[in-house]
Amino acid sequence: xxxxxxxxxxxxxxxxxxxxxxxxxxxxxxxxxxxxxxxxxxxxxxxxxxxxxxxxxxxxxxxxxxxxxxxxxxxxxxxxxxxxxxxxxxxxxxxxxxxxxxxxxxxxxxxxxxxxxxxxxxxxxxxxxxxxxxxxxxxxxxxxxxxxxxxxxxxxxxxxxxxxxxxxxxxxxxxxxxxxxxxxxxxxxxxxxxxxxxxxxxxxxxxxxxxxxxxxxxxxxxxxxxxxxxxxxxxxxxxxxxxxxxxxxxxxxxxxxxxxxxxxxxxxxxxxxxxxxxxxxxxxxxxxxxxxxxxxxxxxxxxxxxxxxxxxxxxxxxxxxxxxxxxxxxxxxxxxxxxxxxxxxxxxxxxxxxxxxxxxxxxxxxxxxxxxxxxxxxxxxxxxxxxxxxxxxxxxxxxxxxxxxxxxxxxxxxxxxxxxxxxxxxxxxxxxxxxxxxxxxxxxxxxxxxxxxxxxxxxxxxxxxxxxxxxxxxxxxxxxxxxxxxxxxxxxxxxxxxxxxxxxxxxxxxxxxxxxxxxxxxxxxxxxxxxxxxxxxxxxxxxxxxxxxxxxxxxxxxxxxxxxxxxxxxxxxxxxxxxxxxxxxxxxxxxxxxxxxxxxxxxxxxxxxxxxxxxxxxxxxxxxxxxxxxxxxxxxxxxxxxxxxxxxxxxxxxxxxxxxxxxxxxxxxxxxxxxxxxxxxxxxxxxxxxxxxxxxxxxxxxxxxxxxxxxxxxxxxxxxxxxxxxxxxxxxxxxxxxxxxxxxxxxxxxxxxxxxxxxxxxxxxxxxxxxxxxxxxxxxxxxxxxxxxxxxxxxxxxxxxxxxxxxxxxxxxxxxxxxxxxxxxxx
Numbered sequence: 001x002x003x004x005x006x007x008x009x010x011x012x013x014x015x016x017x018x019x020x021x022x023x024x025x026x027x028x029x030x031x032x033x034x035x036x037x038x039x040x041x042x043x044x045x046x047x048x049x050x051x052x053x054x055x056x057x058x059x060x061x062x063x064x065x066x067x068x069x070x071x072x073x074x075x076x077x078x079x080x081x082x083x084x085x086x087x088x089x090x091x092x093x094x095x096x097x098x099x100x101x102x103x104x105x106x107x108x109x110x111x112x113x114x115x116x117x118x119x120x121x122x123x124x125x126x127x128x129x130x131x132x133x134x135x136x137x138x139x140x141x142x143x144x145x146x147x148x149x150x151x152x153x154x155x156x157x158x159x160x161x162x163x164x165x166x167x168x169x170x171x172x173x174x175x176x177x178x179x180x181x182x183x184x185x186x187x188x189x190x191x192x193x194x195x196x197x198x199x200x201x202x203x204x205x206x207x208x209x210x211x212x213x214x215x216x217x218x219x220x221x222x223x224x225x226x227x228x229x230x231x232x233x234x235x236x237x238x239x240x241x242x243x244x245x246x247x248x249x250x251x252x253x254x255x256x257x258x259x260x261x262x263x264x265x266x267x268x269x270x271x272x273x274x275x276x277x278x279x280x281x282x283x284x285x286x287x288x289x290x291x292x293x294x295x296x297x298x299x300x301x302x303x304x305x306x307x308x309x310x311x312x313x314x315x316x317x318x319x320x321x322x323x324x325x326x327x328x329x330x331x332x333x334x335x336x337x338x339x340x341x342x343x344x345x346x347x348x349x350x351x352x353x354x355x356x357x358x359x360x361x362x363x364x365x366x367x368x369x370x371x372x373x374x375x376x377x378x379x380x381x382x383x384x385x386x387x388x389x390x391x392x393x394x395x396x397x398x399x400x401x402x403x404x405x406x407x408x409x410x411x412x413x414x415x416x417x418x419x420x421x422x423x424x425x426x427x428x429x430x431x432x433x434x435x436x437x438x439x440x441x442x443x444x445x446x447x448x449x450x451x452x453x454x455x456x457x458x459x460x461x462x463x464x465x466x467x468x469x470x471x472x473x474x475x476x477x478x479x480x481x482x483x484x485x486x487x488x489x490x491x492x493x494x495x496x497x498x499x500x501x502x503x504x505x506x507x508x509x510x511x512x513x514x515x516x517x518x519x520x521x522x523x524x525x526x527x528x529x530x531x532x533x534x535x536x537x538x539x540x541x542x543x544x545x546x547x548x549x550x551x552x553x554x555x556x557x558x559x560x561x562x563x564x565x566x567x568x569x570x571x572x573x574x575x576x577x578x579x580x581x582x583x584x585x586x587x588x589x590x591x592x593x594x595x596x597x598x599x600x601x602x603x604x605x606x607x608x609x610x611x612x613x614x615x616x617x618x619x620x621x622x623x624x625x626x627x628x629x630x631x632x633x634x635x636x637x638x639x640x641x642x643x644x645x646x647x648x649x650x651x652x653x654x655x656x657x658x659x660x661x662x663x664x665x666x667x668x669x670x671x672x673x674x675x676x677x678x679x680x681x682x683x684x685x686x687x688x689x690x691x692x693x694x695x696x697x698x699x700x701x702x703x704x705x706x707x708x709x710x711x712x713x714x715x716x717x718x719x720x721x722x723x724x725x726x727x728x729x730x731x732x733x734x735x736x737x738x739x740x741x742x743x744x745x746x747x748x749x750x751x752x753x754x755x756x757x758x759x760x761x762x763x764x765x766x767x768x769x770x771x772x773x774x775x776x777x778x779x780x781x782x783x784x785x786x787x788x789x790x791x792x793x794x795x796x797x798x799x800x801x802x803x804x805x806x807x808x809x810x811x812x813x814x815x816x817x818x819x820x821x822x823x824x825x826x827x
Contacts, residue, residue, distance in 0.1 A: 027254050064292070070384075081163070125137060128221075151207055189350065293415060307360075310401040313353070319340070349518070353427060359425065368406040434578055479821055482823070502812060518530050536818040547610055595661045642749065743780070744803070756797075792809045
């Protein structure tokens with residue numbers, strides 16, 4: 001590291017360098033892949049039900065019993081949701097509606113004249129609807145206002161909430177009082193949402209009116225609203241909470257500390273996502289480690305319950321699960337699986353796996369009790385008796401059945417005792433690849449079993465924990481040395497998310513294929529412009545994984561299945577990789593991405609062997625960019641949410657970077673004629689770009705629209721790859737200009753909107769020559785990640801004025817946060 005960087009970082013960070021300050025918007029607990037991905041959506045581990053990254057409940061409960069008294073430390077007790085007003089999914093209803101904008105101050109108030117409004121059956125939706133939306137009801141084009149009258153005979157409710165499915169922006173009123181407002185945002189299914197205290201007070205006996213407005217921004221639109229009363233558990237179902245005293249997030253671990261009466265409890269959730277070890281990376285096993293010790297120096301009798309819901313093995317609560325229990329290889333092993341196995345039958349974005357088996361296991365010598373049964377019975381019996389006698393493995397609805405283990409610590413004194421459980425998922429087959437079902441990498445030859453993997457995971461337990469500790473330190477140190485404390489914490493926050501949004505499988509010829517899922521975006525599999533932003537993390541720690549992302553796109557073209565002269569956008573919708581399903585091509589975007597990343601792999605590996613393997617295809621894409629790349633037509637780019645844009649200067653940079661990368665590869669492969677031609681072309685393109693994009697003290701968003709601007713994040717490769725196509729003054733001028741455009745939570749993407757993408761901000765910041773400029777661009781991103789009110793897995797698309805998520809979550813693109821580390825490594 002340059003001395004001036006080190007000096008600056010010393011000044012910019014506190015003396016307590018390793019004291020964590022970031023508060024994750026959501027915390028990863030179990031991260032195996034994009035299906036088995038369970039998170040805590042808040043600060044307190046026991047503050048809410050643990051959830052799948054999509055937001056659907058994936059309960060995992062943890063209780064500790066100390067001298068006969070139970071304390072809950074993980075997951076929230078499930079409340080009873082008693083229907084007050086049914087949704088259309090629960091019971092048919094009609095409502096008055098209009099698609100013509102009414103008086104904005106009065107339309108939701110009592111007495112407003114709605115005689116001209118139409119009457120229609122709920123739900124209300126656009127013609128296009130996703131799989132979770134009811135298909136009946138009333139259609140609307142883009143905006144809808146509706147009012148629904150209902151009668152109440154009683155208003156003695158414990159905690160009224162909305163039961164709502166809205167897509168996109170929504171406003172809800174109860175008796176003229178604002179009850180709920182969310183924009184920009186949407187839900188992907190029915191969810192319970194809080195109601196404002198004023199709206200709760202507005203509920204009354206007799207006639208009430210629920211009024212709602214919905215605006216569809218893109219894709220399907222939908223609105224259906226009911227009311228429910230959230231009734232908290234009472235009596236034997238209510239368990240005291242352990243006091244959470246500390247939390248620490250590391251690259252592979254989330255660590256919580258509690259006080260449970262006179263006992264201190266530490267809980268570590270460990271995902272051995274070690275990228276250099278493909279066997280370990282793909283093994284579908286995580287650990288939860290419990291450490292207990294006395295806080296008062298006395299001996300205490302301690303046991304711990306860990307239970308996992310059947311919802312881990314189904315798409316939704318309407319499906320049933322069956323359970324099994326076995327004792328083998330020194331482990332007590334429980335499993336739950338869908339009663340009807342739907343192997344690779346369901347594709348899409350907001351979906352969960354409903355084939356295969358979820359597993360919970362622990363060393364037999366530490367297990368005091370185990371069983372599969374009614375979820376609430378497991379909690380009640382452990383809390384009241386410290387035992388587990390349930391044995392109901394037959395089929396039952398997934399949200400009613402759990403598997404549980406009691407781990408016995410026995411007498412615990414001042415010396416710490418450690419217990420652990422293993423959490424696993426066996427999907428059998430993971431992805432369908434051009435008609436053939438592919439196995440996960442850990443079982444690529446079909447001769448291994450999940451029992452064997454659990455046995456190995458247990459045998460390797462101590463070694464794996466040490467490896468995780470070493471990895472955590474290395475990841476933090478690499479990022480800290482590159483960009484300081486806040487930057488390092490952002491990288492740590494993103495690590496498991498970036499990796500677990502993929503699945504490592506074996507191709508038909510044994511090639512590792514590392515399929516990404518485009519989480520909470522459209523569910524595409526193997527998307528090139530998801531691979532591109534995530535690449536820095538994998539270039540740093542194992543380029544084989546990056547090649548595993550790119551290989552399906554190469555195969556798609558080289559097999560003759562994709563015949564266009566540019567790279568495809570994707571190879572399907574997860575988990576079916578049978579060909580592009582995205583509705584529109586991104587010719588310049590994806591071709592430029594593949595060329596840039598091919599040379600980045602050559603730089604990381606020190607040879608051009610991978611590019612040589614695909615040289616003919618790369619040449620086809622390069623020829624397309626020669627003709628169409630410099631001044632792009634009205635195309636989408638990776639920021640497709642912003643819409644089509646012709647003459648996009650940042651997309652032009654990508655084309656130029658792609659061609660310059662191609663020339664470097666041609667040089668390594670000895671194609672001197674191509675080198676001379678392409679180098680001359682890129683030099684000409686860069687000179688013309690500087691002239692045509694110039695807009696005073698910065699460069700414009702498009703070649704033809706002055707008074708605009710955009711982040712030129714694609715320019716970062718000129719610096720990292722040593723392409724040296726553009727004058728250094730271009731980046732210098734842009735950075736100086738960006739610093740005048742910052743908002744409280746980051747630099748906007750461009751002059752059209754105030755939203756941004758945090759991965760691109762890090763790329764842009766990496767262009768900065770001065771460490772203080774890098775810090776100035778990173779600090780608002782840290783502020784966003786640390787302070788956003790959206791308690792969801794990190795969203796990479798947020799509003800820079802208020803720090804709220806605009807869309808997306810749990811995506812792999814946050815692997816792009818490592819761009820600064822990559823830049824320092826490659827200096």
